[in-house]
Amino acid sequence: MTRLAPFAALMALPLMAACVDPKASPDTGAEDYAAYCSACHGATGKGDGEIATELSRKPADLTTLSARNKGEFPTTKVMAQIWGYAGAKGRGVMPDFGPLLQSEMVPYDGGDGIETPTPIRLVQLAEYLKVLQAK
Numbered sequence: 167m168t169r170l171a172p173f174a175a176l177m178a179l180p181l182m183a184a185c186v187d188p189k190a191s192p193d194t195g196a197e198d199y200a201a202y203c204s205a206c207h208g209a210t211g212k213g214d215g216e217i218a219t220e221l222s223r224k225p226a227d228l229t230t231l232s233a234r235n236k237g238e239f240p241t242t243k244v245m246a247q248i249w250g251y252a253g254a255k256g257r258g259v260m261p262d263f264g265p266l267l268q269s270e271m272v273p274y275d276g277g278d279g280i281e282t283p284t285p286i287r288l289v290q291l292a293e294y295l296k297v298l299q300a301k
């Protein structure tokens with residue numbers, strides 16, 4: 167029980183602070199993808215968005231993330247890539263995703279067995295990208 171106590175406290179914090187977040191619906195990932203990603207990565211994630219051809223670098227095909235990682239969706243890597251851009255203003259092609267990263271924090275296990283406080287909209291976005299993976 168003592169081992170769980172700090173974790174329980176972590177979980178309680180965002181719940182108390184945020185009450186009910188109206189944006190925390192299962193569709194949020196899809197909505198955020200449409201708003202923040204599809205212009206470059208395309209509606210279905212294939213890297214063929216409307217401004218893709220105007221970029222200095224071709225947007226990655228996000229439907230092959232699993233295929234290119236031995237069939238397993240690289241959740242933590244993808245989240246780190248999205249998160250990392252917030253701290254890399256002016257570098258790279260992708261914009262700053264500040265609003266996504268400033269959302270309510272929830273404990274999330276990205277596959278390494280460790281629950282890490284993560285912005286909920288980043289979690290929902292990663293879950294949505296999983297759905298886009300080519301079968």
Ligand code: HEC
Pocket residue numbers: 198199202203204205206207221223224225226227228244247248258259260261263291
């Ligand atoms: C302005 C265009 C643009 C936008 C908007 C954009 N991306 Fe990207 N993205 C790129 C480009 C170009 C690359 C490949 C080169 C690079 O990393 O800069 C890339 C690479 C990536 C990668 C790495 C893929 C791999 O194969 O390793 C991920 C993951 C990714 N984007 C996710 C997203 C997500 C999620 C969003 C929305 C929150 C987003 N991108 C928005 C242009 C964009």
